[in-house]
Amino acid sequence: MRAALVQLNVSDDPSANLPATVALVRQAAAAGAGFVLTPELTNGLSSSRAHQRSVFRHEEADETLATLRAEAQAAGIWLLIGSLGLLTHDADGRFANRSLLVGPDGQVRARYDKIHMFDVNVSETEVYRESDGYRPGNRAVLAETPFASIGMTVCYDVRFPALYRRLAKAGAQILTVPAAFNHITGAAHWETLLRARAIETGCFVLAPAQTGFHPETAGKGRRTHGHSLAVAPWGEVLADGGTEPGVTLVDLDLSRVAEARHRVPSLTHDRDFAGP
Structure with a gap:
């Protein structure tokens, strides 16, 4: 099964970002990928809540989602839209950071709202409070497809191995980790965390990423790490997308999941224990 990791460098303008995303999805499909994945916040990155409110839409009205659903149907592919920033009807007005799996019929087959919020102090000048604008999800999602069971996660989730x-x-064979990983923490932790999650679970880990400097109309902009990664169940990196936007192809042999779990069956070795 051929998968494709789409690496993007988006601005804070969803309409302006969409043509490049469509072009790379089409490139991936033309290269034979049956499963194409885009990164976190495919529609746009912004630190301004006011700007986000002006450009985000509810799921049913989102242009990026509608267009990519049509692309998936036209190409006959499975498409993981890593995540979209979407308006919600929550009383506090916070957005959803939602990953969507689209089938080859163009229908949304699964939705996952990012559970863990990136509320961190990376440095004196790099402070993030994702929960100020986004409300966390509260449900893990396992999506069934004809080729694999897919566990859906997003970015900062990767630091929470449970x-x-x-x-x-629950049966996942592929774990998806679309991300807009900070360039400082990415350089230090990105590859190590993804390889650890693969080794611990015996799953393939597919992590399409944002990359480079992301300009904002109402803010200073931000940098992301890039290096979209595909990791095998034994922990080796199968593909690295580097730091430029583009498509990274990887062929997956799902029998390697069973092989890795047979060699080290740690998923069956849980034990209760006392302690703090």
């Missing part, structure tokens, strides 16, 4: 273990024990 989520991945839960998905693997």
